Amino acid sequence: MDACYNCILTFLKIAHTNMNNINKLSDYFKLLQTKFNLIITADNTIIYIASIAMISILALLITKITHNRLKQTIPVQNIIRSTIFPLSVTLGLIILNIIIIILHEPRSILVIFALKLFSFAVIINLINLLVNYLFAKRHYTIILSKFIKALLWISALVMITDADDDMINLLDNITFHFGKNQLSIWDMLHALATLIIIFIGARLLNRYSERKINHIQQMDTNIRQIMIRISKIVIFILSAMIALPIIGIDITALSVFGGALGVGLGFGLQKIASNFLSGFIILLDRSIKVGDRLILDNHGGLVSKITTRYVVLERFDGTEVLIPNETFITNSIQNQSYSSKRIRSEILLTISDKIDINQALDLIKQAIQSAPNTISDKAAVMITKLVDNGLEVKGYYWVEQPGFVVEAGNYIYIQIVKLFKENSIATPLTTQRIEVVNRD
Numbered sequence: 001m002d003a004c005y006n007c008i009l010t011f012l013k014i015a016h017t018n019m020n021n022i023n024k025l026s027d028y029f030k031l032l033q034t035k036f037n038l039i040i041t042a043d044n045t046i047i048y049i050a051s052i053a054m055i056s057i058l059a060l061l062i063t064k065i066t067h068n069r070l071k072q073t074i075p076v077q078n079i080i081r082s083t084i085f086p087l088s089v090t091l092g093l094i095i096l097n098i099i100i101i102i103l104h105e106p107r108s109i110l111v112i113f114a115l116k117l118f119s120f121a122v123i124i125n126l127i128n129l130l131v132n133y134l135f136a137k138r139h140y141t142i143i144l145s146k147f148i149k150a151l152l153w154i155s156a157l158v159m160i161t162d163a164d165d166d167m168i169n170l171l172d173n174i175t176f177h178f179g180k181n182q183l184s185i186w187d188m189l190h191a192l193a194t195l196i197i198i199f200i201g202a203r204l205l206n207r208y209s210e211r212k213i214n215h216i217q218q219m220d221t222n223i224r225q226i227m228i229r230i231s232k233i234v235i236f237i238l239s240a241m242i243a244l245p246i247i248g249i250d251i252t253a254l255s256v257f258g259g260a261l262g263v264g265l266g267f268g269l270q271k272i273a274s275n276f277l278s279g280f281i282i283l284l285d286r287s288i289k290v291g292d293r294l295i296l297d298n299h300g301g302l303v304s305k306i307t308t309r310y311v312v313l314e315r316f317d318g319t320e321v322l323i324p325n326e327t328f329i330t331n332s333i334q335n336q337s338y339s340s341k342r343i344r345s346e347i348l349l350t351i352s353d354k355i356d357i358n359q360a361l362d363l364i365k366q367a368i369q370s371a372p373n374t375i376s377d378k379a380a381v382m383i384t385k386l387v388d389n390g391l392e393v394k395g396y397y398w399v400e401q402p403g404f405v406v407e408a409g410n411y412i413y414i415q416i417v418k419l420f421k422e423n424s425i426a427t428p429l430t431t432q433r434i435e436v437v438n439r440d
Helices: 002-040 045-069 074-102 109-134 139-160 164-173 185-214 221-246 251-266 270-285 325-330 357-369 402-422
Strands: 175-178 181-184 293-296 299-306 310-315 320-324 343-351 380-387 390-399
Touching: 045 074, 045 109, 074 109, 109 139, 139 185, 181 185, 185 221, 221 270, 270 299, 270 320, 270 325, 299 320, 310 325, 320 325, 343 357, 343 402, 357 380, 357 390, 357 402, 390 402
Parallel strands: none
Antiparallel strands: 175 181, 293 299, 299 310, 310 320, 343 390, 380 390
């Protein structure tokens, strides 16, 4: 019975609190309605509405003209589309407000309201462009961008109606109880806004530090990658140390979380930790670098990116393979660019045994030596085996960079056909001999 009584009492308290919150919201909306009525019933409202409409039409024309003249790049188009129109309207409303003051007319509440509205539109659109610039277009970043935009518009409308103090008091009075702790909506919004601002600041600092480190040409590529990762970790830790005390979380209490994280790393997160540390090892010992030509199991290609969790291998057919960093520590990898970018490749063809074999071999070697981006003194040609139609010949050639292999091979084949024709040597063709046996 006591338990039931306590449950009923708790329910009634929650219901009473919610009714108070609903009444506070109702009072706020009544206040908004009163201010809106003042705007509508003010003197010369029709004239000011017509003036704002004319300014908006003129701003649309300015936006269209500017867009047509500056449409070279997509970022410029985005800035124009989202910023030029509200900025043009804002400037027009400022001029209208100055004219009202010069004519000694009473200041229009409607014009001031519109001026504040479009000024906030400029600021909000610029912030939205900044968020889109800092974060890649993924599902969660699109949601974050929309949430920030909605939050800013709500804040702007509250400030425009000069009800910011009333709204803060209202949100501060709407509280939720979590055990012995009490948390208001204002506290939650304040904490969320703080986290978003610090997060965006950290991303800006990350971009700046990454750009500065990448501009240090005297530093090895792998060392630059390590410096970038260390700077990101340091910025993240500093951001957390700044943000947590501001939102009211004691940093010393995180020691418990640190212990739990250690246990998690020891069990469920050990693979993630292993890949993370393996990434640093790969960069430190320089066993793999961006641009290296690797052969791993059934994958062969060029390293295009080394991240904290995986290596991006661009295969020769253009597809990309994500290989965990741990694989490069525990398995054998064929790195064809480890000590030198030079790489050997080969061509294979069959020549007839009825031609001058030595002349044919000399012409093949001449074709290899004339190929661009190859090392001519390392060219070699040899007969590998006898086949039904003649002799199988392999030509070996070295290129300065892995990316030249296909181009050089194609050039060599074309030159062989050309030289064979110039010297009246039959181009090797695959033939098949068929014998008809008469059993009668």
